[in-house]
Amino acid sequence: MRKLMLPFVAVAVAMLGATAAVAQQPTKAEQAIKYRQSVYQVILWNLGPMAGAVQGKAPYDKDAFAKQAARVATMAPMLAEGYPKDSFVAGKTRAKQEIWANWAEFQQLMQNFETKSATFAGVAQGGDLAQIKPAFGELTQTCKACHDKFRSE
């Protein structure tokens, strides 16, 4: 049974990334870049509607908001592994090379985002917009701290 399964698994997994398989294989660095950019996209997908609600541009839906906040907190710990050594590729990433020369500082900024997003998920669960608004500002400040230092324009 197990042996029968293996070719199938190989085919199925190849099919998952069929486009990449036909085109030139991306390098490890390119894979990491694509991965971390994807994690940011998922974060942004959730952060965008929250920003709208916090700014009063969209109605505040407690449950939707809490779910989006939880999703951001879920995604945050997935980021760091997207920055293996030597995953700077000019023209393919806005991540600055300084990241790897200042790894401890970068890790700390990532950790700040991770911690704050978990705290924020709890605040969002509470459903009190008066508490959510300043907490959301603190959360986005942890994004900005890393972007200011380690992301190119």
Add this chain to the structure above:
Amino acid sequence: MRKLMLPFVAVAVAMLGATAAVAQQPTKAEQAIKYRQSVYQVILWNLGPMAGAVQGKAPYDKDAFAKQAARVATMAPMLAEGYPKDSFVAGKTRAKQEIWANWAEFQQLMQNFETKSATFAGVAQGGDLAQIKPAFGELTQTCKACHDKFRSE
């Protein structure tokens, strides 16, 4: 305090998507496509190394494998919201238009993946490769079932 925070929040969130803000704003459909493709990328990032371990092409690391399986199970429920109505854009997505005409069937296939990925995360936690191998085949089969029906070449 709250009022002072709001302009900052607006700036910070704008900075999160600065490239998109400078370039033409993507449509809602394009945003959804980018989102769901990002979720798939994160899934693939985790599924790839698991496939290597299952196929014996890479060493089996119980903890890493269990974490990857948990990540897939975490991402699976994020997919469905990436398919709002009218989020077919020719040339930008391999998702077939048939999805929206067969929504109940599509939802069922998504649900199968979600359920199976959760089951698989439990099997992976157990750390018994003899159980993991066939279970991994069952998991990738739920990917394939949806790709065969609803993804174009």
